[in-house]
Amino acid sequence: MAPSGKVFHGECFVVQDNIDTDQIIPAEHLTLVPSKPDEYEKLGSLALCGLPSNYPRFVCEGEMKTRYPIIIAGSNFGCGSSREHAPVSLGASGVKAVVAESYARIFFRNSVATGELYPVESEFSLSKEFETGNIVTLDLESNVLINHSQNKQYTLKPLGDAGPVIDAGGLFAFARKTGMISSASA
């Protein structure tokens, strides 16, 4: 699911450091196969349901999608497992981008390969400054994040080589676009 356009706007959801894959999508839900469309949607409805109870709900009861298109995180977001279900559940729930201080490598790689969301890096941790529900605009063309609720603006690190891969829709779409592999047979 390639995000459309490079400017995203809406409420943000804030998490702290070391949010691991078990919190993003608890292991008991890994029986869902991301390549099956109905199970993909179900994964979306379960995004971040592993967070401790002191966090607000990311996807409301009875809903399939989240109201928060942007996640603000601290360091080492996505640590833990190599399960692709993690970025998939976030993308399926409607997340367009995560803005974190840093990422665990497999999660970053999976986000790029699937094209499910943009894993953006902030210059420093924003997880103590932002609050869940703050209205933000994320502009990936000018690498700027605006927090309208607090009237503040932040520069982001450029996506670099990962950007075009996600823009195209992930590893395979990019590989086809650049002629690395041929089109899938019908």
Add this chain to the structure above:
Amino acid sequence: MKSVPKIVAVTAPPRPQERAPASTGSVKQAMTMTEKILARASDKGCLSPGENVWVNTDILMTHDVCGPGTIGIFKREFGADAKVWDREKVVIIPDHYIFTADERANRNVDILREFAHEQNIKYFYDIKDLSDFKVNPDYKGVCHVALAQEGHCRPGEVLFGTDSHTCTAGAFGQFATGIGNTDAGFILGTGKLLIKVPPTMRFVLDGEMPSFLHAKDLILHIIGEITVAGATYKAMEFTGSVVENMTMEDRMTLCNMVVEAGGKNGVIAADSVTFNYLEGKTQKSFEPVYTDGSARFNAEYKFNVSELEPVVAKPHSPDNRGVARECKDVKIDRVYIGSCTGGKTEDFVAAAKLLHASGQKVKVPTFLVPATQKVWVDLYTILVPGADGKTCAKIFEEAGCETPASPSCAACLGGPKDTYARMNEPQVCVSTTNRNFPGRMGHKESQVYLASPYTAAASALTGFVTDPRKFM
């Protein structure tokens, strides 16, 4: 005709490129083991950390949790009738959610079987009769232990797996790392993957290994030292006299938890210990590579193990290191001995030795989950040294532990609600597994203390987190 841009990077966020000194190819450049393996796998004379290269895959492993998704992507992208790049290089190992009534979990094993048959996959360790693992001759159990036992780990090779603990195989002097479904689907069709060469952090372990210390203590100590992001995007190379004297299983324990420090891969030089282990396990020839004397490292850490004490990783992070004896007031509800990290034969022998030496019975439910069928058999056949000719199973029985369960990943990662030894209530567990983030073994409010088999056994005897020296 438009020029076709090459994919330069699909991996790490941009970092300033470290430029190697100009090299004509005839100038030999000092490289680490990891760099050499990737250079050879990408047909390059030499390469440097930070470079992105296409590497040839020697083995691709997948299991029941990520296999179906990987297969779905493979078929979607390469066609419903596409064939895998090499039917002998794909190893399919159901191991995660096996002994469960969960229909989707069972269906996922069926999906693997269908694919294995359709593609004539040579290595598919199938299970059909869930009521008794022993009647399934092909079934192995936990993938990382099975890969080693079945001879799929070879020095100098490149191994990718759809599981974060694929790094375990680095113990054999190869490049091994975990990847997601999409990357794995790409490999299934092409046999190649784009990899960013990691810089190497070196860990030198010297000194005399005390009898109460285990390889698990060493890696927990290291992770506590550098934190869960201390090795992000880096290779962790383990060396030193202590490593040279380690068995293969100890080396696997070290490399297994590299991912818990954010590491890309772990690696240990192949030597006579490695070659002896591999004797009779593999028919394929292999060519080990070794780090050059003048190779450059990103960082170097030296440890004198004679000075170390048994440690635990307290809830809720693998880097939340605590000295075991300082946690003696932590009351626990159960002990779990199992997983690719701590469910190997030698892990059980270690626990059994301590239990036998104590002459006592456990005070809390103590769950034993052998990683593979072979480990299970070992529990009932191997005589524990210094234990009056008793087997592990006999010692466990006399100490009041639970009967060794069917080999699989079981409760290490929670799993479906009916998974053996899953924590469905907010309890406290000492475990020989690899991660203890919130909810890892089931209930969100449960607490997991990661520990060595010695510490786990000692804790079982007291009902509190306990330093194994109490019984050794």
